[in-house]
Amino acid sequence: MVWLTALQETALRVDLSWFTRIHRLNQHRWIAAVAQCFSRSGDGYWYFIVGLVFVLHSADGQAFFTACAAIFLFERPLYWWLKNKFKRARPTTLMASKKLFVAQDEFSFPSGHTCAAFIFVTCLSYYYPVFALYLLPWACAVGVSRVVVGAHYVSDVCVGALLGIAFVETFFLIYFAL
Template sequence: MAVLAPIQRFDNAFSTLCLCHRFNYQVAAMSRAVSRSGDGPLYAVFGMTVWLTDEQQGSQVLVLGLLAFLIELPVYWLLKNAFKRSRPSHLPSFIKPSDKYSLPSGHTAAAFIMASLISAFYPAAAWLVWPWAALIGLSRVLLGVHFISDIVAGALLGLICFDFVQGTL
């Protein structure tokens, strides 16, 4: 589609800038560690820790987080399979992605749900969780498995899912 051509050109240029330099292996090593922090187990540990230790709002944090993920996951799957956007295959890739398509970034969507959740209940941690969520997204580009527009779409998906759940409770 002609409307998407400028976005695709920007995506390719940005990914080329991020992946085609002499330090890409070193950057990928750091990005792999950042990306792994968004794989999911950390979210479960956070949820259980809050549920067990925060008597005042732990249950609410856990329920809100679970509901946001219950909405995000099927929407993410539907979008991936509707758009069927190929991952960057013409550039270096430093990990094997878990599926075939790139739009939206599930890691980014999940990280933005968690940043929203943590910021809503523990605002003093916002300075830490928002940069972490953004770094999760950027790490996926630096690993060669997503374009920057996949990251933006994933961030929006996570924010929308959290806002929807928060607004309904």
């Protein structure tokens, strides 16, 4: 088990190093402002609003909205369980750094904003591939912004993105198998 502890310590050192490099960008006022905008664009209510726009203006809108709702219905409880299982403190609570966000909870792992952004974009790719192509950079920017504002470590964001993609892919694997 000594090797596991050494691996965890190494992973934490790498995570802290990357967090420090990226979070330092918020010293530039314009980068901090842009990061806050991207971070807020990943708030949950936007997905509902955009989903309703698709319902009202597209033939596949209702199917897209229903799929996203079903995926979020299963993702949110698992996300909260993981967050409360790992109880990883947010980086700004462990180090004196500029905090540009107000957390709804105290734990950082995994990044819920990033997970939700990747769920939305990955689900969008099944119904509207062109939109998804344009929104993929936005989902990545939401993840990076969460590090810049001090809410998450890089690994929180990477796992959040992978979880979001995995939820959608699993949903559609099951959906198409039925």
